[in-house]
Amino acid sequence: MGEPLKLENRPTPQAGPGSVVVKILTAKIVSYLGDVYNGKRKYSLPTPLVPGCAAIGRVAAVGPDATQLSIGDLVFVDIYLRGRDDPTKTALSGVHEGHDEESSRLMRGEWRDSTFAEYAKLPLENCYKLDEKRLLGPKTEGGLGYTVEDLLGMTGQVVSYGGLRSIGIEPGDKVIVSPATGPFGSAAVQVALSMGASVIAMGRNTEALKRLQVIFGTDRLQLVRITNDQRQEMEALARCGLADAFFDISPPMAAGSSHIISGILSLKHSGRVCFMGSLIGEVPIPIMHLTTKNLTIKGKWMYERTDVWKMVQMVESGLLKLGHEAGWVTVEKYKLEQWAEAFSSAAQHAGPGEQVVFTM
CATH class of the missing domain: 3.40.50.720 (NAD(P)-binding Rossmann-like Domain)
Known part of the structure; x- marks a missing residue:
């Protein structure tokens, strides 16, 4: 995999056509990510890169061709990258650069960096607008009362x-x-x-x-x-x-x-x-x-974009539960500088109803 992970300061990414910059609020730590980055799992990844996983964030900037997203929107960040000219070419941002040469191009250039950062630049179509009032609002006002970390259950x-x-x-x-x-x-x-x-x-x-x-x-x-x-x-x-x-x-x-x-x-x-x-x-x-x-x-490798929208609808309707109502708990929250401890904790908490996350 190259050199070990390290924390560093970088300029805030800028949005251009087809992209959005998201301020990351919380990001999922999948149980096996430590083994991906230490090379135990032989996943193909370009280095250096910013690693990452699915996240919840707030739109900080949008490109000129955005039609739905606006600055301040709460979004679910999907790391499943697809080729715009050939959607069968796919990769997982921050995790796996895909299964053929064409797929690997997605992460060897524009989309090399993922979500374990304060700000991330992502394809416009990988950010799904969420009904913040419904999901995070109190039940007394018609909301579902979830926390931002609860929303990572959708991963x-x-x-x-x-x-x-x-x-x-x-x-x-x-x-x-x-x-x-x-x-x-x-x-x-x-x-x-x-x-x-x-x-x-x-x-x-x-x-x-x-x-x-x-x-x-x-x-x-x-x-x-x-x-x-x-x-x-x-x-x-x-x-x-x-x-x-x-x-x-x-x-x-x-x-x-x-x-x-x-x-x-x-x-x-x-x-x-x-x-x-x-x-x-x-x-x-x-x-x-x-x-x-x-x-x-x-x-089946991953899911379709329509699946994401359908699932979000199930969650926002209350049909598909998150958080404590579904028996799921955030076991630990870590800052980026605690990455080694975070990956170790995630590996130990891989059972039903458990998740470990980064918070920014």
């Missing part, structure tokens, strides 16, 4: 929503979510429930699974342990009833796990599968089961 929700929506999850569906005990998997449980589905949450950690039951407290949630014994897993899944869909967001350390096949074999006829994780290695697919059950398998 995991939008990833999960993009995957679930890509396989057409509808009210009444039964969805297997695995693994459901990490930050993105637990968000998928919440989002699927908010979409009207029932959920079978799979995970290795029994206590973390039970925590999901406490957080969401609904009879539409069932729990199944991942044991690496396919027979045991399938028997447990069978007791929950056949599922309509299987959503998997496994991390690299889940390579070789039995739960992938267990989930696929536990689907109804015409069931759907969505893979969103970074599972490393090949997985044998039961082709006969796939064809005789008319199953659909889909890979």
Whole structure:
């Protein structure tokens, strides 16, 4: 990755055509970011750069072609960069420069720097205006009473929503979510429930699974342990009833796990599968089961722009909860100069209902 991270002073970026400058209020620290920047996770990144993750901020300046955003607006900052002339070329600002040469150009020039800063210059289309009065206003005045840090819960929700929506999850569906005990998997449980589905949450950690039951407290949630014994897993899944869909967001350390096949074999006829994780290695697919059950398998990288707007609408309507009402808490807040401690804390608080953030 090059030299270690360090804090430095830079000139405030300037907005030009197609860009917006945002004063960052708070930024998410995903649990594995420390391993990205120390090189343990072999993510491709140009250096030097300003790292970052999804953030909440206030518009400080806009380019001359802005049509919706104005100075002072509260915005959700989406780090999923897309090529304007080819939206299939993508990168994650501050995290990953993409999977091919064309995608990497997005972060090797204009959009090299991300959100772990007081001010960040971003593509105009990556900043989503939020209804500040509704989200942050007191409940006595029709608001939802969230804090700015609560709004970062949308970070995991939008990833999960993009995957679930890509396989057409509808009210009444039964969805297997695995693994459901990490930050993105637990968000998928919440989002699927908010979409009207029932959920079978799979995970290795029994206590973390039970925590999901406490957080969401609904009879539409069932729990199944991942044991690496396919027979045991399938028997447990069978007791929950056949599922309509299987959503998997496994991390690299889940390579070789039995739960992938267990989930696929536990689907109804015409069931759907969505893979969103970074599972490393090949997985044998039961082709006969796939064809005789008319199953659909889909890979999904992140989400679409329409997914972000739809999710924001769900949050602003009150349908998709944030903060304490959803059982989510900000465990720790750090300043940028505390980055080493912040990354360590985030790695330790990767369970359901926990987040660690930077505040500026």
